Amino acid sequence: xxxxxxxxxxxxxxxxxxxxxxxxxxxxxxxxxxxxxxxxxxxxxxxxxxxxxxxxxxxxxxxxxxxxxxxxxxxxxxxxxxxxxxxxxxxxxxxxxxxxxxxxxxxxxxxxxxxxxxxxxxxxxxxxxxxxxxxxxxxxxxxxxxxxxxxxxxxxxxxxxxxxxxxxxxxxxxxxxxxxxxxxxxxxxxxxxxxxxxxxxxxxxxxxxxxxxxxxxxxxxxxxxxxxxxxxxxxxxxxxxxxxxxxxxxxxxxxxxxxxxxxxxxxxxxxxxxxxxxxxxxxxxxxxxxxxxxxxxxxxxxxxxxxxxxxxxxxxxxxxxxxxxxxxxxxxxxxxxxxxxxxxxxxxxxxxxxxxxxxxxxxxxxxxxxxxxxxxxxxxxxxxxxxxxxxxxxxxxxxxxxxxxxxxxxx
Amino acid sequence: xxxxxxxxxxxxxxxxxxxxxxxxxxxxxxxxxxxxxxxxxxxxxxxxxxxxxxxxxxxxxxxxxxxxxxxxxxxxxxxxxxxxxxxxxxxxxxxxxxxxxxxxxxxxxxxxxxxxxxxxxxxxxxxxxxxxxxxxxxxxxxxxxxxxxxxxxxxxxxxxxxxxxxxxxxxxxxxxxxxxxxxxxxxxxxxxxxxxxxxxxxxxxxxxxxxxxxxxxxxxxxxxxxxxxxxxxxxxxxxxxxxxxxxxxxxxxxxxxxxxxxxxxxxxxxxxxxxxxxxxxxxxxxxxxxxxxxxxxxxxxxxxxxxxxxxxxxxxxxxxxxxxxxxxxxxxxxxxxxxxxxxxxxxxxxxxxxxxxxxxxxxxxxxxxxxxxxxxxxxxxxxxxxxxxxxxxxxxxxxxxxxxxxxxxxxxxxxxxxxxxxxxxxxxxxxxxxxxxxxxxxxxxxxxxxxxxxxxxxxxxxxxxxxxxx
Numbered sequence: 001x002x003x004x005x006x007x008x009x010x011x012x013x014x015x016x017x018x019x020x021x022x023x024x025x026x027x028x029x030x031x032x033x034x035x036x037x038x039x040x041x042x043x044x045x046x047x048x049x050x051x052x053x054x055x056x057x058x059x060x061x062x063x064x065x066x067x068x069x070x071x072x073x074x075x076x077x078x079x080x081x082x083x084x085x086x087x088x089x090x091x092x093x094x095x096x097x098x099x100x101x102x103x104x105x106x107x108x109x110x111x112x113x114x115x116x117x118x119x120x121x122x123x124x125x126x127x128x129x130x131x132x133x134x135x136x137x138x139x140x141x142x143x144x145x146x147x148x149x150x151x152x153x154x155x156x157x158x159x160x161x162x163x164x165x166x167x168x169x170x171x172x173x174x175x176x177x178x179x180x181x182x183x184x185x186x187x188x189x190x191x192x193x194x195x196x197x198x199x200x201x202x203x204x205x206x207x208x209x210x211x212x213x214x215x216x217x218x219x220x221x222x223x224x225x226x227x228x229x230x231x232x233x234x235x236x237x238x239x240x241x242x243x244x245x246x247x248x249x250x251x252x253x254x255x256x257x258x259x260x261x262x263x264x265x266x267x268x269x270x271x272x273x274x275x276x277x278x279x280x281x282x283x284x285x286x287x288x289x290x291x292x293x294x295x296x297x298x299x300x301x302x303x304x305x306x307x308x309x310x311x312x313x314x315x316x317x318x319x320x321x322x323x324x325x326x327x328x329x330x331x332x333x334x335x336x337x338x339x340x341x342x343x344x345x346x347x348x349x350x351x352x353x354x355x356x357x358x359x360x361x362x363x364x365x366x367x368x369x370x371x372x373x374x375x376x377x378x379x380x381x382x383x384x385x386x387x388x389x390x391x392x393x394x395x396x397x398x399x400x401x402x403x404x405x406x407x408x409x410x411x
Numbered sequence: 412x413x414x415x416x417x418x419x420x421x422x423x424x425x426x427x428x429x430x431x432x433x434x435x436x437x438x439x440x441x442x443x444x445x446x447x448x449x450x451x452x453x454x455x456x457x458x459x460x461x462x463x464x465x466x467x468x469x470x471x472x473x474x475x476x477x478x479x480x481x482x483x484x485x486x487x488x489x490x491x492x493x494x495x496x497x498x499x500x501x502x503x504x505x506x507x508x509x510x511x512x513x514x515x516x517x518x519x520x521x522x523x524x525x526x527x528x529x530x531x532x533x534x535x536x537x538x539x540x541x542x543x544x545x546x547x548x549x550x551x552x553x554x555x556x557x558x559x560x561x562x563x564x565x566x567x568x569x570x571x572x573x574x575x576x577x578x579x580x581x582x583x584x585x586x587x588x589x590x591x592x593x594x595x596x597x598x599x600x601x602x603x604x605x606x607x608x609x610x611x612x613x614x615x616x617x618x619x620x621x622x623x624x625x626x627x628x629x630x631x632x633x634x635x636x637x638x639x640x641x642x643x644x645x646x647x648x649x650x651x652x653x654x655x656x657x658x659x660x661x662x663x664x665x666x667x668x669x670x671x672x673x674x675x676x677x678x679x680x681x682x683x684x685x686x687x688x689x690x691x692x693x694x695x696x697x698x699x700x701x702x703x704x705x706x707x708x709x710x711x712x713x714x715x716x717x718x719x720x721x722x723x724x725x726x727x728x729x730x731x732x733x734x735x736x737x738x739x740x741x742x743x744x745x746x747x748x749x750x751x752x753x754x755x756x757x758x759x760x761x762x763x764x765x766x767x768x769x770x771x772x773x774x775x776x777x778x779x780x781x782x783x784x785x786x787x788x789x790x791x792x793x794x795x796x797x798x799x800x801x802x803x804x805x806x807x808x809x810x811x812x813x814x815x816x817x818x819x820x821x822x823x824x825x826x827x828x829x830x831x832x833x834x835x836x837x838x839x840x841x842x843x844x845x846x847x848x849x850x851x852x853x854x855x856x857x858x859x860x861x862x863x864x865x866x867x868x869x870x871x872x873x874x875x876x877x878x879x880x881x
Contacts, residue, residue, distance in 0.1 A: 355819040
């Protein structure tokens with residue numbers, strides 16, 4: 001019975017047959033702390049009772065959760081840069097390992113960013129995560145080299161729920177890349193990724209989330225960055241792969257003076273349905289945010305940008321702007337954009353959003369043709385230029401070049 | 412001309428109520444019996460009764476819409492069993508003002524309707540409770556074949572036209588409130604403008620709810636033939652009672668090739684009225700449809716006037732303002748659906764919230780496959796005047812065609828301290844300065860109204876703004 005631990009071989013059954021008792025039993029067998037066992041049990045029982053969320057723009061009708069099987073031998077993620085981080089006193093290890101050494105620290109934060117019971121999928125992830133990553137950066141530590149997490153759903157496995165928990169203490173600095181890949185599969189596979197980043201007072205993070213999974217994979221994720229006083233984040237989100245993506249992401253400006261600069265790129269081609277739900281939540285005083293997402297759709301690709309600026313009643317002097325721009329490369333593609341504003345106070349310095357949608361500018365193509373560039377290359381150059389601000393926000397050159405090459409190859 | 416049009420409205424008297432003295436008042440609650448009786452009293456053809464009964468079944472089946480486009484928790488507070496679905500105040504609609512019953516006449520005279528008609532309107536309809544009490548169209552327009560009737564009369568006098576269009580633009584199953592209206596509709600305006608006729612002064616309808624617990628469900632059907640033009644204005648008021656009332660209208664409009672139509676609403680319902688309205692227009696080739704929509708009153712308004720751009724070159728526009736004060740939620744917006752190529756639309760929304768009021772802009776901009784060269788422009792600006800008030804903006808944008816140009820822009824803010832300081836330093840009292848800034852903010856809307864309506868709206872907002880500075 002090895003749902004939650006490495007090493008055991010007993011078959012697990014499918015999600016449809018898994019009981020709360022089994023979930024509790026597995027957690028206890030893995031010697032997990034009591035709070036975690038309890039959290040898993042509550043989440044699994046919620047999962048069994050909850051109805052599926054009404055995401056009417058996300059095509060989940062062909063995803064049959066109850067038939068999915070959990071990996072018997074969940075893989076630890078590839079963690080690049082752990083040694084250098086350790087030299088400076090940071091901890092960058094698989095989450096399961098950290099559970100034996102830093103259970104209390106993990107327990108103090110887990111679920112504080114992404115609420116386990118927010119919906120059926122967050123409950124599923126909270127109940128059944130098997131491994132993930134723990135990153136802890138102590139006060140005043142500034143890590144030069146970017147850290148890199150690579151989660152792979154390997155051949156022959158149907159579902160995994162990697163959990164990333166990041167705690168950056170006051171005045172520390174770190175760059176982190178979280179990448180999701182999977183291999184082709186005969187049947188649908190599921191990645192349910194949870195990421196919680198807690199950024200302490202005056203600390204700074206550069207964070208890149210890159211989803212480039214296989215066309216048979218469903219990716220249903222939850223990501224929250226919580227920023228303490230004067231903390232700052234630079235976030236870039238790439239939605240490139242998968243059959244269907246639904247990521248609920250949030251930058252939470254909790255502390256006074258905290259700020260986020262958030263870029264994103266979504267590229268939906270073939271039959272892909274890529275949904276991103278980014279929220280800017282302003283809670284503290286004099287917090288700032290800027291979100292700029294770029295979307296390109298082609299073939300039968302269907303992208304959804306369901307963004308929100310939420311300014312809470314007790315916040316003061318918020319300054320925020322959200323932008324989304326979409327380009328259609330072919331007639332049959334579809335892009336939806338819902339740039340929302342929910343403002344519960346009049347003490348706002350600046351709040352606004354803009355959204356545009358169109359095709360590649362014919363004039364630009366003409367201009368480039370006049371300079372000897374053929375129309376196909378011209379289109380490629382224009383799209384790459386469109387994604388440039390997102391690409392340049394990836395805090396690691398080699399990764400940046402790989403992502404750029406991947407996009408360029410698909411245009 | 413301007414001086415002559417200075418109607419001396421007494422705004423403090425909007426809240427008056429008349430004695431209730433009705434020929435017929437249906438019992439509270441909605442049953443098949445109520446619908447059958449209503450239809451029988453109106454001596455309706457069988458097909459209309461069947462239409463009503465079918466709609467009633469749809470209404471009863473559909474749950475209160477608490478998610479998606481209609482998400483609003485306050486809808487759950489509406490008690491359908493406490494409403495009178497039909498109240499008959501007088502006999503048949505009169506064409507001679509002197510023949511209108513005195514009490515009703517007093518009401519509309521206090522609101523300035525007959526005077527307005529004499530001065531600048533092509534025709535007037537006035538609806539009191541469920542039925543239209545007065546209807547007239549100037550002879551010059553009648554001669555050109557223009558039809559302006561109350562909808563009940565039109566059902567009898569224009570059966571062919573009526574049957575051809577009724578319910579084709581907004582079917583009963585569209586939403587719960589459209590179903591309710593189809594089941595119990597009464598009154599409203601029927602307008603037909605023949606090809607090439609340009610009615611260059613406005614037609615007007617005035618709606619008044621007087622009885623407590625009264626539901627008003629007027630049904631308006633407007634057909635603008637090829638190359639024809641018209642402008643229709645409606646105003647709404649009601650006295651304040653301690654219990655909630657419901658206004659749920661359906662407005663269907665067809666604008667044919669090259670036609671032009673503008674529909675202007677100044678909604679000033681009392682703040683215990685649920686105002687749940689479905690308004691939709693279809694614009695064919697090169698036609699132009701404009702909704703000018705002002706929402707000042709009601710407890711909860713949910714209204715998203717829409718234009719379906721069905722013919723090449725059609726244009727749609729929604730220009731709206733919303734003002735939400737204490738206990739009010741203005742949940743309004745617009746929908747533009749581009750189905751044909753070379754179509755253009757524009758949405759401009761201005762909203763102001765104050766004293767705990769809330770404004771929501773909800774909109775849809777959709778480009779269907781094949782609607783190439785569509786152009787859409789959306790602008791939403793919200794002003795929040797104090798810390799107790801709130802504003803949401805929820806625009807849905809769905810683009811299924813490559814050759815499209817869409818731009819959406821929204822801002823939310825407070826009144827600039829600098830603006831306020833500038834005005835007060837010039838000796839303008841703060842309250843006046845505040846009200847000047849709000850009126851300036853709404854100016855793109857008010858400048859589209861006929862003079863008397865612009866004045867009325869400005870004065871209504873000034874009244875709302877009184878005492879707004881503590």
